[in-house]
Amino acid sequence: MFRHTTFRYLVLAILGAGALFQAFSAGYFGLEVLIEILILAILVLALDMVAGFGGMVSLCHGALMGLGAYAYAMLSSIVGLPPLAALVGAMAIVGALAWIIGAICARSHGIYFIMATLAFGQMAYSYIFQTPIFGGDDGMGGITRPDLSAIGIDLNDSRSFALFCLAGLVLAYLAAVAVLRSGLGRSLCGIHHSEERMRALGLTVWRVKADIFGLSGLITGFAGALAAMHVMYISPGLLDWTVSGEALVVVILGGLGTLVGPLVGAVAFVILKHELSAVTPYWHLVVGVVLIVVVLSRANGIFGWLEARIGARRIFPTHAAVKKVPNDA
């Protein structure tokens, strides 16, 4: 069950302040890096909902993000919908597809679930790659951003677009928290603990899993549409399984099942990538070593490690104080 703690609020405040500072002070390159972090953060937030809270480790979230990008591009450029309507449409399409994938994969577990989601991701990649209307290997260009000039915002300006993405991340985070604190989120938590027990209580387990996968898909579709708006060009590479793998690395690096951790992971991963790639082309090796250290340390990612050491101190009271419990009722 997701709970906010003082420490989590503090980390969120630091991340928010850092993003705002970067948005108002950075130059073009700094803003591009910020936007990359924000879009990745939305993706890993969605992935954490299913993997961290539901135990459904998905290797198709990269493909779902790619589908969101293509759906936005098709709806805005080919169908001619206004960009904001195309954004909502793209989210709905990806949400529906994710619900179907979740419903089909819900009966499998562990490695079989991972492989089933990987298969769906690869099918989506092949379909987009082979279908001429999507531009094949050349991808699609000429993608536009929403026109908010009526309220005095020019999203073609990097700073405004970064703030737009930040607002999007805040909304995605609040939606994820609301879902995880709802009846559906509680049931998901129960399923993660013991699927058999929840079934014995009368719960239709596959529907809960499918619902959460669909909602996670909605948020993933949002990340995909933002990615398309950001680069204004998309290619099948967006749907590659390595994008899903990278997202999973970020979630584990940050802290699985914490919602806040993946945000920390997104910041760490993108900064590490940009700083290291300026020094060596072998930056993946360093990220790999960091990931191995994090996994072997048995801490739940960077955030989990910090929360266990700093968050547990008295100045950061965690959950509601537990009552002294008698031995017998």
Add this chain to the structure above:
Amino acid sequence: MLETRNLSKSFGPIHVTRDVSIRLERGERRVILGPNGAGKTTLFNLLAGVLQADSGQVLLAGKDITALPVARRARRGISRSYQKNTLFDGLSVRENLGLAAAVQAGQARRLFHDSLSHPKVRETVEEVAHLARLEQVLDARVNEVSYGIRRQLEVGVALATRPQVLLMDEPTSGVGPEMAAGFHDLLSGLPRDLTLLIIEHDMDLAFEVADKITVLNYGEVVFEGLPEAARGSDLLKEIYLGSWENA
């Protein structure tokens, strides 16, 4: 209320349940006895739908539920508690009860609304906490309460689905004599219209709470009758009670 007709189940060449036919009336307290390997838990799994019978029928309130999966049987009113705790460890006692109550109240898939704050769920949680004697520990986390309380909660979670039939697999497993006596009071305090089918190794508890006793041996029903008759049965002494009386 609950009936089985010639229920059979085999795992390969081993017949774990053979032509079991039992009938429980509404509100009846039935205790299932039998040595280890007699097929008691398998029978529970067949009743709950975890296992599918090779042949025979399971009827609930006269309706055939043999083909129904676990969740649908549970929604029809069959609930169970387990021999080993299957609780949600990181959650509080209240949240554990709430998870079960939310399913029963149709709040388990509710979006953007906390199922625990729903009036029906809260009412069920309070009521079950009273029945299972958990009021004092409602806000404690499960991994911080004693083993005895966990056993009570195991029963409480099953009760929170507001079942018609409650299958209890060794509810006093692993608890001391004092707690076992407390369980007797707990079972006596349950609503009289609730049908109970209990697997129990504590003979004193079994004879005290049972309206009727069924004994299984090698998957077969070898005795069915009143507790007094069970006490005097030579067959029972031979296959089961001998070890108890000599203990």
